[in-house]
Amino acid sequence: MLADLGYAPTNNPAASDMILLNTCSVRGGAEEKVYRRLANLRIYKRDGKKQIIAVGGCVAQQEGDGLLRKLPYVDLVIGTHNLHLLPEMVRGAEQGERRSETTFIDNDQRLDLFPAIKGESRLSRFVTVMQGCDNFCSYCIVPYVRGREISRRSADVLAEVRQLANEGVREVILLGQNVNSYGLKTGHEPSFADLIRLVAEIDGIDRIRFTTSHPKDMSDELISCFGDVPKLSSQIHLPAQSGSNSVLTLMGRGYTRESYLDKVRKLRAMRPDIVFTGDIIVGFPGETDVDFEQTLSLMEEIRYIDLFSFVYSPRPGTKAAELPDDQPRAVKMARLDRLMELQRRHTRELSQPYIGSTMSVLVEGEGKLPGQVSGKADIGRIVNFSGDSSLVGLFVDVKIIKAYPNSLLGER
Numbered sequence: 001m002l003a004d005l006g007y008a009p010t011n012n013p014a015a016s017d018m019i020l021l022n023t024c025s026v027r028g029g030a031e032e033k034v035y036r037r038l039a040n041l042r043i044y045k046r047d048g049k050k051q052i053i054a055v056g057g058c059v060a061q062q063e064g065d066g067l068l069r070k071l072p073y074v075d076l077v078i079g080t081h082n083l084h085l086l087p088e089m090v091r092g093a094e095q096g097e098r099r100s101e102t103t104f105i106d107n108d109q110r111l112d113l114f115p116a117i118k119g120e121s122r123l124s125r126f127v128t129v130m131q132g133c134d135n136f137c138s139y140c141i142v143p144y145v146r147g148r149e150i151s152r153r154s155a156d157v158l159a160e161v162r163q164l165a166n167e168g169v170r171e172v173i174l175l176g177q178n179v180n181s182y183g184l185k186t187g188h189e190p191s192f193a194d195l196i197r198l199v200a201e202i203d204g205i206d207r208i209r210f211t212t213s214h215p216k217d218m219s220d221e222l223i224s225c226f227g228d229v230p231k232l233s234s235q236i237h238l239p240a241q242s243g244s245n246s247v248l249t250l251m252g253r254g255y256t257r258e259s260y261l262d263k264v265r266k267l268r269a270m271r272p273d274i275v276f277t278g279d280i281i282v283g284f285p286g287e288t289d290v291d292f293e294q295t296l297s298l299m300e301e302i303r304y305i306d307l308f309s310f311v312y313s314p315r316p317g318t319k320a321a322e323l324p325d326d327q328p329r330a331v332k333m334a335r336l337d338r339l340m341e342l343q344r345r346h347t348r349e350l351s352q353p354y355i356g357s358t359m360s361v362l363v364e365g366e367g368k369l370p371g372q373v374s375g376k377a378d379i380g381r382i383v384n385f386s387g388d389s390s391l392v393g394l395f396v397d398v399k400i401i402k403a404y405p406n407s408l409l410g411e412r
């Protein structure tokens with residue numbers, strides 16, 4: 001959108017005409033970082049320099065024109081439903097106008113406003129299939145800042161994927177807050193499982209991933225895709241958040257430890273080499289030592305290859321923010337340390353057996369070291385190996401010779 005207005009990317013913020021900060025408010029830490037970053041960006045505007053500072057994303061949605069009042073050097077605040085207004089807002093800001101737009105848009109209108117995501121990679125692209133969330137997990141701010149769930153028209157999704165395939169894209173990542181509930185509420189769109197099958201029929205697209213999945217909506221139909229859609233990646237992100245049923249109930253997650261494990265078992269039956277990644281929140285209000293031990297034991301049962309783990313932070317307006325935050329910070333940090341130590345062990349133990357195996361790697365660009373190229377294997381791990389740019393865009397068979405915490409080293 002900005003390119004259409006004549007803007008181009010730069011690595012030099014001091015000399016730029018515009019800085020747009022895309023923000024996240026899912027945790028308190030991420031939100032505080034936005035304010036620190038904005039305070040730092042302010043220096044570029046000194047001496048009356050004409051530069052537009054814009055804030056988009058969830059913090060923009062949450063704070064609205066309060067951001068303009070608090071921070072006089074911010075020019076634009078663009079809410080999560082208002083990205084289509086970006087061009088006219090930027091044109092106004094070029095004339096000195098300060099503006100905030102955070103109105104939620106009706107679903108009928110929203111259906112025509114899904115922006116195509118132009119990533120940097122020519123080979124792997126995100127494709128939005130749904131936005132927003134109706135789950136209202138007690139700790140989560142997403143339904144308040146992204147709005148209610150809406151599924152994009154399948155015809156629009158498929159047209160975008162076909163277009164990407166024509167441009168040479170080989171992998172698509174179907175994106176949404178909870179892709180598993182795609183189509184459920186429309187009554188006329190395919191289910192997410194059927195959408196995956198339709199995407200898999202598109203020539204040129206050789207690998208399909210999706211994120212993120214709510215375990216309660218992981219249907220048997222979707223699980224069966226891992227058995228009969230070979231283009232579907234063997235890695236799945238399935239956030240458990242806790243291994244304790246009492247904490248899961250307080251979180252309002254809508255599943256139990258047992259039902260979560262049951263879905264994992266079914267997924268493994270469909271795709272024996274599947275690998276799991278997940279999210280865990282540590283120190284949720286009321287989490288006892290016993291609850292925490294149950295989370296560790298869940299991790300032992302699943303053995304995630306990667307895990308995003310966080311200390312709970314209350315988010316304004318959510319149900320959990322009203323619960324007494326009863327765990328001392330030191331206890332939460334000690335739990336997080338133990339959990340991360342266990343995860344490091346699991347990552348190490350799960351990665352080692354890949355040594356000696358051959359993986360099909362979609363080469364996306366330069367590798368970690370000179371003379372190397374890099375890409376992702378089907379299981380989502382980054383693989384570096386010796387090669388040159390002629391391999392970019394190809395699926396190359398690579399033998400794994402070494403495993404690191406965040407990547408694998410291989411040879412052709």
Ligand code: SF4
Pocket residue numbers: 133134135136137140141142143177178214
């Ligand atoms: S399903 Fe995910 S996005 Fe939706 S409320 Fe729960 S944690 Fe937030």
